[in-house]
């Protein structure tokens with residue numbers, strides 16, 4: 238068991254925690270191999286969460302149900318992202334799995350063994366948080382090897398493991414450096430190395446990259462994906478960033494209001510969101526009125542095929558709307574103008590975003606939508622827009638709206 242003593246080894250970004258759980262977070266981060274549950278002879282089935290409820294009670298005010306009874310399986314070696322808007326319950330679920338938050342109902346099992354009542358440091362799970370929580374008075378190597386030292390690993394074996402981990406996260410040779418001399422990205426790599434060092438049976442990551450700037454975040458997201466796969470790490474990864482979830486995870490669980498709205502592989506989730514709320518959260522919109530005609534939905538801009546789970550959810554005749562994804566609408570000019578379902582619409586705004594021009598256009602019925610333009614377009618002018626059916630999704634008209 239690792240402990241963080243106030244004033245000495247308190248992690249850098251963890252000043253005097255008001256919540257006693259914060260101390261346990263720091264303590265659990267470098268969980269040691271000997272801290273986990275006893276070895277298990279049965280089949281390795283990974284994490285299973287059943288009917289989990291997390292509720293916060295407050296004196297004088299109504300309680301909050303942060304997690305409203307969810308089921309989740311994470312197979313051995315699998316990486317699952319919990320993705321959802323702020324306040325949807327992602328961190329509460331992660332913390333309950335870690336043992337940092339009491340469970341109001343339900344169970345958490347690992348390889349079939351119920352760990353719901355097992356204290357955080359006895360679960361054998363690793364934790365990594367947004368601010369890394371490195372120990373400021375220890376070197377890089379001292380941080381990475383901390384959990385190994387307290388687990389009683391001999392010096393030589395510890396040094397070898399630390400060197401291996403630093404190499405893995407691209408910081409070979411950084412061992413003697415003081416953590417105060419590291420950049421934000423380097424500090425997070427050290428935190429990752431520290432949480433992986435004891436080879437935890439499950440790694441729980443809560444917004445591990447969200448404090449970093451965009452470019453660094455994108456690079457580290459790719460690296461994290463590779464590192465988790467190379468080490469065969471089973472992981473649960475909380476983020477509100479779609480790109481991060483889609484890059485890192487084998488499956489993504491979209492959490493809205495304490496429940497899973499959809500759990501799917503990234504490609505399938507993107508191509509076939511089950512309802513309007515999931516589609517809107519993923520970035521689809523606006524939603525065009527549509528008429529169901531067999532396996533297609535007809536809109537003012539043409540037909541879009543009904544795909545994936547939408548078919549099952551909608552049946553043969555359910556009312557639908559069509560959500561426009563980024564890039565679904567294109568401004569066509571000159572010879573590209575083909576009539577048909579292309580529409581002539583006014584431009585309300587124009588901007589240059591990541592190397593391309595995007596315009597806002599007014600569609601019939603007063604809906605405003607973004608379209609990609611081949612070059613500069615004057616605000617107030619009329620342009621022709623065309624719908625790329627592959628960039629749009631059909632979802633039920635009824636149900637959760639956003």
Ligand SMILES: Nc1ncnc2c1ncn2[C@@H]1O[C@H](COP(=O)(O)OP(=O)(O)OP(=O)(O)O)[C@@H](O)[C@H]1O
Nearest residue numbers: 293301303321322323324325326327328329330477
């Ligand atoms: N310690 C607490 N006491 C009371 N309410 C809490 C506590 N922690 C979280 N909540 C509430 O529980 C709900 C879920 O919060 P949670 O932090 O799990 O969401 P989240 O999806 O992780 O959000 P974010 O992306 O903003 O971190 C919110 O309504 C939040 O205000």
